[in-house]
Amino acid sequence: MKARPTMSTSLIIKIASRNLLQDRLRFIATIVGIVFSIVLVNIQMGLFLSFERMVTTMIDHAPADLWIVPFGTKCFEDPSLLDAQDRTKALAVPGVSQATPVMIGFSEWTVPNGGTTPVFVIGSDESGAGLHPWNVTQGDTASLSSPNAVAVDATYFGRLGITKLGDTTEIRGQKARISEITDGIRSFTTTPYVFAPLARAQAYMGTPPGKVSYLLVNLAPNTDIAAVRNQLQTKLSKVEVLTPDEFRNRSRNFWLFGTGAGAALFAGALLGAIVGTVIIAQTLYSSTKDHLNEFATLRAIGSSNLYINKIIISQAVLSAVIGFAVAAGIGLIVVGMTARTALPIVMTPELTGGLFLLTVLMCVTSSVAAVVQVVRIDPARVFRQ
Amino acid sequence: MTAPVIEATDITKTLGAGASQVRALNGVSLALTGGELTLLMGPSGSGKTTLLSILGCMLTPTSGEVRILGRSIAGAPPGQLAELRRDHIGFIFQNYHLLPTLSALDNVRLALDVRGEPAGTALAKAKDVLATVGLSHKINAFPRQLSGGEQQRVAIARAIVGDASAILADEPTGALDSENGHAVMLLLSRIARDTNRGVLVVTHDPRALPFADRIIHMEDGRILNEEYSTTINGKRDWFDTATSFRRPKVTAGDEADWQPAHEAMSYAPAAK
Known part of the structure; x- marks a missing residue:
């Protein structure tokens, strides 16, 4: 029997x-098609990843074992409120070491130079395991205890009309002074976050007395989390007790898929891939012809x-490898350029690998x-x- | 007697459909034997190229049988026909059909590469064959850097590098001047004689006659007659087996010394 040829x-x-390079103009057209397509997909997916991270950033940074949330809460930004007395009931459950109230909601920031801008206020007891600002570059957490102290992110200085630590303004007609500055705490809604102690945050938002947004539950060491969760669920009415992962997924699904924002980003990426595939198919077909x-x-x-x-x-x-190399270079430049903006584009090793596979798949499909x-x-x- | 390399029996081929249907071949039988150079001649539309395509396993006959080294190709799928072409048949075309992006060496090596020969062996064989056709100094030249005659010699090298049993050439001198045409025909006749390959040359060109061991004339899809050469008193003569007609053209035994019957039909002597 004859051996199969290698x-x-x-x-x-x-x-x-050499077939590719014989017609330089067509080769350049192929590469430009791939680059445009992949950069578009890269931006769309980079925005998706950025959005995905940003919608859960508060949950990611809250040191909680369980979240007690109002029944039916769809996302972290949900305006539903809990009864503050639930905290006492939660603390009575064996295994619960802390139940820290957190207050969130929109308010109105007076821009010192004139006008107002919406802000998203996050209030938490400064002494407990609450939701405190992170990546603090100026000031410290203790300074939030001082009168009218708030923390804001440097990214939003322009929007808020402030320039430095110690600047003052008003939130919903009440005084506020910049006592902490953070770096990189950005909101996917582009509405600036403002951190304040719980009571002041409630005042900034005009929350009815005896109401909070969430309770962050911390458990004693070696506690059975499922058992505590069941007991909390039984003892408290009109609430849901969620693990951080569950709350994260709920928030993510609401913002990315419930609102259509994620679908729009995916649709953009899909469109980029289709346009790229068609361009490459056309040039490969004419080259073959x-x-x-x-x-x-x-x-x-x-x-x-x-x-x-x-x-x-x-x-x-070959077209895929060359096109991807150029596209990846442009992608890195775009990532660098957006890193300090309100909506940074994220590039991860997984996304890079996925884009390379997509490029190869597009090109092979095109052939x-x-x-x-x-x-x-x-x-x-x-x-x- | 030597067994035929390619044998066609009672071949018919119908091309087209409906009102435009044409019978391109009508009961053609032909055997190509090793060591023999056969010219297939005839006017345009006589069925020469169709016959060459069928003998070369590129077309399948409507009826009749083709055998390659005794093996019938009836019902063979395209992949198997490709294998037969790859392993047993070398092709030479009027327009050379070299890959313009490859050097002479790579063009010859290609015939071995498609057979799966290891790169090292393929390179060595390709160099040897290019030397045989007198192009060892042009192995790195691209087709655009070669003359027509040189390109055709590269194409011949590609055809013979894989040790094909049969060489099928379609108008190999059609695009060449006298000098190069002579060199190519001389090379083909030597390939037939020295390597015991069956060489079939489709041509319109009467200047190729002196190199032939046999001439087949076709017209309207049929073989009209066959002439075999014979050497009488050191001169090559042609003898029609059907009509006993003896062509009044006499050549020396060695084609290189051939003196044409009249100048209009001659190739110039090969360059020394």
């Missing part, structure tokens, strides 16, 4: 690369369909039309040309 990859790649005589010669001298398909797929993969065309070539055409 092919020389080098000659296949040589033919593929220009080399039909050569492929017919290959068929005439007895090369298998596999050999010819490998040449075409190698052309596609199908060319492959079909070549497989149908009549080798006898070499006698007519």
Whole structure:
């Protein structure tokens, strides 16, 4: 029995690369198509990842084992309120060491130079395991105890009309003084976060007395979290007791899929991939058409369909590798440029790997039309040309 | 007697459909034997290229049988026909059909690469064959850097590098001047004689006649007659087996020394 032939990859790649480079203009058009497509997908998916992180950033930074939330709460920003007395009931459950009230909600910030801007206030007991600002670059957490003290993020200085620590303004007509500055605590709604002690936050928001947004539950060491959760759920009415993961997923699903924002980002990415695939398919098809005589010669001298398909797929993969390298470079520049903005684009190793696979998949899919065309070539055409 | 390399029996081929249907071949039988250079001649539309395509396993006949080294190709799928072409048949085309992006060496090596020969062996064989056709000094040249004659010699090298039993050439001198045409025909006749390959050359060109061991004339899809060469008193003569007609053209035994019957039909002597 005859051994199955093994092919020389080098000659296949040589033919593929030279076919690609023979028409420089078309090659550039192919690469531009890939780059535009991949950069678009990169931006859309980078925004999606950024959005995904930002919608759960408060939950991620809250040191809680369990969250007690009003029944039916859809996301962290939900305006529903709890009865503050639930805290006492929660603390009575064996295994609960702390139940820290947190207050959240929108308010109105007076811009010192004139006008107002909405802000999202987060209030928490400064002494407990509450939701405190992180990445503090100026001031310290203790300073929030001082009268009218609030913390804001440096990203929003322009929006808030402030420039430095100690600047003063009003929130819903009540005094506020910048006593802490953070770096990188950004809101996906682009509404600036303002951190304040619980009582002051309630005043800034005009919350009815005896109401809070959430209770952050911390458990004693070696406590069975499921048992405590069941007991809390039984003892408290009109609330839900969620693990951080559950609350995170609920928030993420609401903002990304409940509002259609995530679907819009995915649709943009999908559109980018489709447009890219069509552009590459068109250029690969026309390149193959220009080399039909050569492929017919290959068929005439007895090369298998596999050999010819490998040449075409190698052309596609070479285009993918070159296009991806350029697109990744541009992507890194875009990531760098947006890093300090209110809506940074995130690039992770997983996204980079995924984009590379997508590029290869797009290019290989694009080669199908060319492959079909070549497989149908009549080798006898070499006698007519 | 030597067994035929390619044998076609009672081949018919119908092309097109409906009102435009044409019978391109009508009961053609032909055997190509190793060591023999056969010219297939005839006017345009006589069925030469269709026959060459069928003998080269590129087309399948409507009826009749083709055998390659005794093995019938009836019902063989396209992949198997490709294997037969790859392993047993070398092709030479009027327009050379070299890959313009590959060097002469890579163009020749390609015929081995599609067979799965290891790169090292393929390179060595390709170099040897290019030396045989007198192009060892042009192995790195691209087709655009070669003359027509040189390109055709690269194409011949590609056809023979894989040790094909049969070489099928379609108008190999059609795009060449006298000098290069002579060199190519001389090379083909030597390939037939020295390597015991069966060489079939489709041509319109009467200047190729002196190199042939046999001439087949076709017209309207049929073989009209076959002439075999014979050497009488050191001169090559042609003898029609059907009509006993003796062509009044006499050549020396060695084609290189061939002196044409009249100048209009001659190739210039090969360059020394």
